[in-house]
Amino acid sequence: MGKNAEGTLKGRLSALQAEQRRAERRRRVVMISVSVVVAGGLAVAATAFVQADRAGRSLDAVQTINVSARNHTDKAVSYPQAPPVGGDHAPEWQNCGIYTKPLRNENVVHSQEHGAVWVAFRPGLSKEQLDILLKQAQGRDFVVLSPYTGLSAPVVLSSWGKQLKLDSADDPRLTAFLRANINGPGTPEPGASCSGGVGEPSV
Structure with missing residues (x-):
């Protein structure tokens, strides 16, 4: 192989390797971006779930x-x-x-x-x-x-x-x-007996 041909091949190989490195960097950027988006989405979903659960148990309507x-x-x-x-x-x-x-x-x-x-x-x-x-x-x-x-x-x-x-x-x-x-803060006589009165519960 002549020097010119060898130089051309080396140049093409070098260019190919450089392109591969650029492609790898692009893939990494995309993967990181996707991971950030997915993680953010999961965090938002988790927050929404917790908020919905708290809302479902909220006693604001009392x-x-x-x-x-x-x-x-x-x-x-x-x-x-x-x-x-x-x-x-x-x-x-x-x-x-x-x-x-x-x-x-x-x-x-x-x-x-x-x-x-x-x-x-x-x-x-x-x-x-x-x-x-x-x-x-x-x-x-x-x-x-x-x-x-x-x-x-x-x-x-x-x-x-x-x-x-x-x-x-x-x-x-x-x-x-x-x-x-049950025996909450508004109870006038908290802890007073709830048995020994009237009525016979079925259970």
Whole structure:
């Protein structure tokens, strides 16, 4: 091979190697850019998921109602909420637990005064929805679960001065409400007995 030909070949080889190095650098830049975009997308998706999860468990929709009266009375009380969230009530509290029949407001309000959450559901709620409520109530102290005629929502959670209406029993706010309001900060007599009163729970 002549010197000219050899020089030409070396030049072409050098140019080819240079082009390969440039191509490799371009590939690296593209890979880094793609990685950054993918990582950013995953971070955004993760943030959105966390925010959605927090929003799903948020208790911002809980109504806070001022309750000033809490005298004992043997008379029927006309409550502004259904179910009530406190007020004058019967001298005997409702034993906490699971009931298959509607309960007397005045007795359950006394239980709320002791720190109980009343989980009321519409009669005729589906078995699947009832099963969810039963799992939430079983083994939990200070919960009264019962049907309630005329509810404005399928499930209504009520503690002393607090109420949350739910369209479904599998709403994650149900658990959040129970945790926040069983013997919650607004309870007049937190930790007072939720047994030894009236009623025989079915479970």
